[in-house]
Amino acid sequence: MPAGEVLDFVEKRRLQRAVEVAEEISGLAFSVYVGPGEVPVRRHAERLHAGLKDADGTVLVFCDPAGRSLEIVTGTTARRVLDDFDCRLAAVSMQTSFLTGDVVGGLVNGIQQLGQSARHPETLHTSRIS
Numbered sequence: 392m393p394a395g396e397v398l399d400f401v402e403k404r405r406l407q408r409a410v411e412v413a414e415e416i417s418g419l420a421f422s423v424y425v426g427p428g429e430v431p432v433r434r435h436a437e438r439l440h441a442g443l444k445d446a447d448g449t450v451l452v453f454c455d456p457a458g459r460s461l462e463i464v465t466g467t468t469a470r471r472v473l474d475d476f477d478c479r480l481a482a483v484s485m486q487t488s489f490l491t492g493d494v495v496g497g498l499v500n501g502i503q504q505l506g507q508s509a510r511h512p513e514t515l516h517t518s519r520i521s
Contacts, residue, residue, distance in 0.1 A: 397425050397456070402495045409499040413506025419469050420449040421502060428455040436462035450505055456494050461485060477508035
């Protein structure tokens with residue numbers, strides 16, 4: 392989670408915990424980048440995502456608070472369980488928090504929302520017809 396001097400220890404730890412929970416419930420990998428981006432921002436976020444270890448199964452949340460940019464990039468495997476609608480909802484939720492000045496809270500809530508949206512419900516029982 393490259394964050395440079397943008398986030399303090401407690402903020403980084405909150406984001407890390409949100410990532411851990413989202414990964415546990417969804418089975419996907421999550422990566423968060425908070426810091427300056429290059430223009431065009433979407434292309435920069437896609438390049439960062441492509442450089443990740445398991446890009447196909449990873450969701451990258453890119454946030455440049457100073458540049459007022461937010462991008463969510465999903466790999467091909469991640470996209471099967473996390474569609475554009477889910478990502479837009481999480482982005483709107485994050486942006487609402489950003490407007491109040493709560494960047495880390497917005498990211499934490501958005502990451503948790505993405506994890507929940509991608510969650511595979513547990514099957515408690517199944518029936519087999521012979």
